[in-house]
Amino acid sequence: EAEVAQSPRYKITEKSQAVAFWCDPISGHATLYWYRQILGQGPELLVQFQDESVVDDSQLPKDRFSAERLKGVDSTLKIQPAELGDSAMYLCASSLDAWTSGRLSQETQYFGPGTRLLVL
């Protein structure tokens, strides 16, 4: 069964360092999402890609976070510099797309195993 792949699974870093996370979506899924999940809360969308284009990055802290999906397949999320408050689980998800009622809507999102980040 196809799965979303993420690496690394765990990352410990010191504040002010740079970190990067990688995601490979399910083959054929045009839409890719990066979420941040703080312990005890629901996931919060950071950025959404449709193929290689950013669709929604309104909740991405752009002063320190960046994301790219250059060839429209795998994606990288970077934090530079990391801060203590960035400690969280970073989840990648992907979905097929469908046109519903004249607008593009996403089908079920399938999540990867996540990268647990600890900033010391």
Place this chain on the structure above:
Amino acid sequence: ELKVEQNPLFLSMQEGKNYTIYCNYSTTSDRLYWYRQDPGKSLESLFVLLSNGAVKQEGRLMASLDTKARLSTLHITAAVHDLSATYFCAVDMFPRLTFGEGTQLTVNP
């Protein structure tokens, strides 16, 4: 403001009992998802509800959607320990999916 509220946030129940988790949302939507998350793990898709009155069932879990009331329920029948996890509802509030806070379910023997 886009809000998704789950109730209760914590639920401790005995094996064999029934209970319902509620998910209320603040704006019009006709697409709602339920996910399960085990501790330290990722999210697993349980149900997608696509229209008013939709009902889906899988094993001891049944989900329903009332778009007019902006309410979804996840009903647990005859709970077993394996159902212990955190359950999230997520509502398609264009342009993004908005998740509830999650309901942490513990099923005790």
